[in-house]
Amino acid sequence: MSDLSLIRNFSIIAHIDHGKSTLADRFIQNCEGLSNREMSAQVLDSMDIERERGITIKAQSVTLNYTANDGETYQLNFIDTPGHVDFTYEVSRSLAACEGALLVVDAAQGVEAQSVANCYTALEMDLEVMPVLNKIDLPQAEPERVSEEIEDIIGIDATDAVQCSAKSGFGIDEVLERLVKTIPAPVGNIDGPLQALIIDSWFDNYLGVVSLIRVKHGLIKKGDKIYIKSTGRHHLVDAVGIFTPKRVVTKELKAGEVGFICATIKDIHGAPVGDTITHLKTPDVDALPGFQKVKPQVYAGVFPVSGDDFEDFRDALEKLSLNDASLFYEPESSDALGFGFRCGFLGMLHMEIIQERLEREYNLDLITTAPTVVYQIVKNNGEVMEVDSPSKLPDTGSIQEMREPIVRANILVPQEYLGNVITLCVDRRGVQVEMNFMANQVSLTYDLPMAEVVMDFFDRLKSVSKGFASLDFNFERFEEAALVRLDVLVNSERVDALAVIMHKDLVRTRGRLLCEKMKELIPRQMFDVAIQAAMGNQVIARTTVKALRKNVTAKCYGGDISRKKKLLQKQKDGKKRMKQVGNVEIPQDAFMAVLKLDS
């Protein structure tokens, strides 16, 4: 194709259950990207599983040919976006490769906060946003009300928003027709020097590093010598191609197109996301505006239960980070837990996924400490330092000022749950910035300490609103706060891995609740286990896990031996996720106890 006017690059912005995957599948089917035989339900979702296994892709693209009513055949490049709030940053990458986005809204449920945020990002990037009302066949669908809501909240015209049902297939052609009319064609110069944006890079066990790119100008083909702007290194292109969604090698990728390249690049750091690719012979081509580098939002210590596993653990982290540039790790040692790593994550979900993959795919037994956000400390000498671990907090004497990260949270909630949500925000030390009553939902904006939001705020929000409230948040600023470290002592020994940083006003209540929770979570042992919560030298709460008085099987004769041995083995396996701290066995749950305080 030599005419850019027949190319459409777009993303879909949608809330998790609003039908993005089903809609994408319909597009593939309508454009015969896959034969009906190959078409299993929700192609993109089934690829999620492959991704989990580490053999394919993160952000994904599909190239489709659509013959429109005007008789022209358009090349549609759909660039997928991840759904969860932890991974919002990936959305902006996908959007950077597009000229437009479909805003897919559930015609029964209405607009949701994260979609709003993503919509704003798209509008800021000068993308054309085209509203689509999905699930129009549901009896409770209210297209007029939802259109009104889109106009109210996002401020785009939705009066004649196209209506469809991805599930039944109704209106899909209409969506595609509207798409080719509404979304502008890309602008670029095929004859100019190569300038391409790396949307994503991942490590494939067979192909090495694969990069998804959007060509802005020029063309790229197999055998080209390319030059990566930020690394200054050059590589030979092994293959270029597209996903249909099957991987198909093509002759070349031209200005306006989206596809993949494989070059002789060893690891993903050699093809940084957001970087610009050009040819070795034109190294002076301007770099495209990249993306903000993602910074981890929460940090936690991760330690192998058995010290012998440290080397395996380090290798596993190295391998995982090959495919996950957002995973940060550096060695950390703890008096209580020995050698491990301080790991940075995008959010709690990201942390859970990483821990699960490490345990499942690399067969490691790990203990993760309670996650913390990054605090800013101004020392007496004026030095500003960032602290991502309670144990790195300097002496109170040397601290002039402590600052905590504040996020701006946008919440959309049906009116009947407004009270609950406001109460929750106030409990979490929130300050209201704005409140607007829309057609059916209320749009709330709060400034909240990040520490209060990243942990379990989203779950709490869902539970106080029967699942209807939605949330989006972004780092706003650092703000001075009266913070203290709450230490936990187990049998009078300070356990560094149990310390948490929190607001001074909360420390008494939470200290008490924490002791109670720990008492529930630490199993009874051969001796009393005293648990104390302390602030500095001052003990603010204490409790005791009473000693177990005996643990011995009453009866054991000849025939029981093998069975008894199995039981003991089982008991031992059950202790896998426990860490011996001093004499005391502490289970993984107890390290996370601070997240489970229902105050």
Place this chain on the structure above:
Amino acid sequence: MNAVNLPPLSLYIHVPWCVKKCPYCDFNSHTFDELPEAKYLEQLKQDFIGQTQFIQKRELKSIFFGGGTPSLMSAEFFIKLIKFLKENIVFSSDIEITLEANPGTFEADKFAGFHESGINRLSLGVQSFQDSFLNTLGRIHSADDAIAAIEQAKKIGFDNFNIDLMFGLPKQKIKDALFDLKQAVQLNPTHLSWYQLTIEQNTHFYKHPPKLPKDDLIFDMQQQGQQYIADSGFNQYEISAYSKTKLESQHNLNYWSFGDYIGIGAGAHGKVTVNHEIIRTRRTRQPNNYIEQPLQLLSEPVVKEDLLFEGLMNGFRLKQGINWSVLEQYAFQDITQVKKRLKAFEQKGLILSDDKRVWLSEKGYLFLDDILGELV
């Protein structure tokens, strides 16, 4: 290997039938319409003949008839079986032959015949001397039946007998447990097995768990009961076993001292030493399969790494522990490593040792499962 280095040998004989399955019992027991006594006797003989290669010139130290309820069988059954065994293996001069018996009226009538067969020790499954608890446990005898049966056994000449009692029963108070012990002591047994009710998998209680007394109450019950037992002239020599001086159960002692035993009967387990290896054997569990089908010995060697653990797992149950030399000899390996591992427990005050043997401290004795759980 010559016979000198083989451990002592016992024989376990399983009788897999019961009138009724008790809700706490996870042993291999089955109800029946008619006892196939003659057929079972024949198969037991075949079973034993099939395992004579394990004897390796040793004398038989003890025989234990367990179940199920072996006392369901007729005296004739035991007379014939013991006679047969005597023809095929040398009995040691002080052989102990124990029969597990239900203390009911039906059994008491047969005690004279049992005695005549050569059985010289009874183990009576009384469990409690209070009918309400017997009822909870699903036992078919009453407290009065038990007392009458024991009197009868004594009259016939069974002067060496054990009474089995349980504690930690639903709704049981300390005074109830002490009542049972007192009643037992009054009957003047040579041996007491006093053990805590535990809920095992594959039992009625596991599926429908009864409400048990609190851990702390059970612990106090155990302390007071043990004190009473000691005051009454019994020595504790194992976690749940107490005896008059020198009247320990020789058969069970052999299990706990890492001795060998041949197992015959449906679902019977054995442990035998053959050519520097220890082999665990078992027979099919279903009585009908056992009787009707050609006998098959299921056996597997214990892997070397497990041998010392199994030795300790048994030996630690005994108050006196286990001799280093026994471990070294019968597990066929150097014990320097295991000695090192045990040091950590010694430092915690759970284990004691000298040049000769290793045993649990008073505290360690209460936490055997924790110790084994770390060693496994």
